[in-house]
Amino acid sequence: MSSAARKIDQYFEEVDCLLCGSDASVPATPVMPDTDIYGEAEQPYRDMRFQYVSCTQCGTVYLRRRICQQELDYFYNNEYHCYQSYDERGFIFKHLALAVTRGKIRTLAQLFPGDNRVLLDYGCGAGIWLELLRRGGVDWRLIGTEVNPRSIEAVHELGLEGYLCDEDTLQQHVAANSVGVIHLFHVIEHLPDPVGALRKLAEVLEPGGAIYGQTPNIDAWDCKLFGQYWSQWHVPRHLVLYTPDTLRRHAEAAGLEVHSISNSLSSATGWANSLEKWWALRRGNNFMPSSSRLYPYLTLAAIPLTLVQQVFSSTGNIDFVFTKPGGAAR
Ligand SMILES: [Zn+2]
Numbered sequence: 078m079s080s081a082a083r084k085i086d087q088y089f090e091e092v093d094c095l096l097c098g099s100d101a102s103v104p105a106t107p108v109m110p111d112t113d114i115y116g117e118a119e120q121p122y123r124d125m126r127f128q129y130v131s132c133t134q135c136g137t138v139y140l141r142r143r144i145c146q147q148e149l150d151y152f153y154n155n156e157y158h159c160y161q162s163y164d165e166r167g168f169i170f171k172h173l174a175l176a177v178t179r180g181k182i183r184t185l186a187q188l189f190p191g192d193n194r195v196l197l198d199y200g201c202g203a204g205i206w207l208e209l210l211r212r213g214g215v216d217w218r219l220i221g222t223e224v225n226p227r228s229i230e231a232v233h234e235l236g237l238e239g240y241l242c243d244e245d246t247l248q249q250h251v252a253a254n255s256v257g258v259i260h261l262f263h264v265i266e267h268l269p270d271p272v273g274a275l276r277k278l279a280e281v282l283e284p285g286g287a288i289y290g291q292t293p294n295i296d297a298w299d300c301k302l303f304g305q306y307w308s309q310w311h312v313p314r315h316l317v318l319y320t321p322d323t324l325r326r327h328a329e330a331a332g333l334e335v336h337s338i339s340n341s342l343s344s345a346t347g348w349a350n351s352l353e354k355w356w357a358l359r360r361g362n363n364f365m366p367s368s369s370r371l372y373p374y375l376t377l378a379a380i381p382l383t384l385v386q387q388v389f390s391s392t393g394n395i396d397f398v399f400t401k402p403g404g405a406a407r
Pocket residue numbers: 094095096097098099132133134135136137
């Protein structure tokens with residue numbers, strides 16, 4: 078957890094730039110409410126508003142005034158979409174997930190250093206990816222960690238190895254230099270001190286091991302087009318939002334080598350969600366991410382758009398591979 082956070086009141090704290098430490102910033106977005114809660118938010122959360130700022134020194138976009146970590150639980154209720162399995166999301170997503178899993182297994186298999194076959198899914202939610210990897214037939218040791226007790230219960234119910242911990246307590250469960258690959262999907266944007274967390278994650282990696290992840294990209298067409306209706310702001314849960322450039326600098330600041338930062342076809346889901354968010358909010362309705370009957374079809378329809386976007390720009394999600402220095406050449 079960032080030690081530089083200054084408490085404002087029971088609910089809010091303020092931080093300086095999490096990359097360079099500068100306190101100078103300009104607004105990067107309008108002031109926005111949380112739109113992604115399921116059902117009606119309670120007070121005082123319903124009236125809370127959030128605004129991303131851009132650091133004038135290094136360009137990092139972050140929530141300078143943010144919810145205190147202990148108050149964030151309210152926003153991570155168990156309806157939160159990453160806790161929902163792909164089976165529950167219907168036929169199209171079930172089959173898309175299987176296809177994506179096959180590709181992911183091929184990618185991950187190439188990232189293990191030497192004969193290490195230990196994979197840590199850091200911020201594993203209810204174990205959805207771990208379960209998909211297991212169904213995909215991998216014989217790796219699969220470990221999940223989460224900060225949410227309900228999620229870890231769900232991981233255990235699946236018969237998977239999982240621990241309730243954050244980056245500060247990770248080594249109570251996972252030994253230093255023992256992990257081959259860390260899977261970090263849509264997690265880095267939630268971390269209160271991303272550079273510090275990347276350093277701690279690197280400690281459990283074997284030298285030459287890799288962090289393979291994905292995060293939203295605020296330098297994407299869909300972000301600029303949808304503005305405040307872009308689905309991936311996700312206030313107040315996303316604490317930092319990256320461009321390929323600021324992501325690279327965060328990794329380097331943590332002492333990692335940047336192996337790749339690349340576009341992702343999965344960004345089609347971002348187009349679908351942004352369109353639904355725009356439609357719902359313009360009509361005064363609640364927006365529930367990834368939940369409508371149209372959502373799978375909108376996602377399919379957005380795949381060609383995402384292919385074009387990959388050619389001319391970078392996509393709304395970016396994939397990254399960072400490696401821990403010191404291993405044998407891969
Ligand atoms: Zn900065």
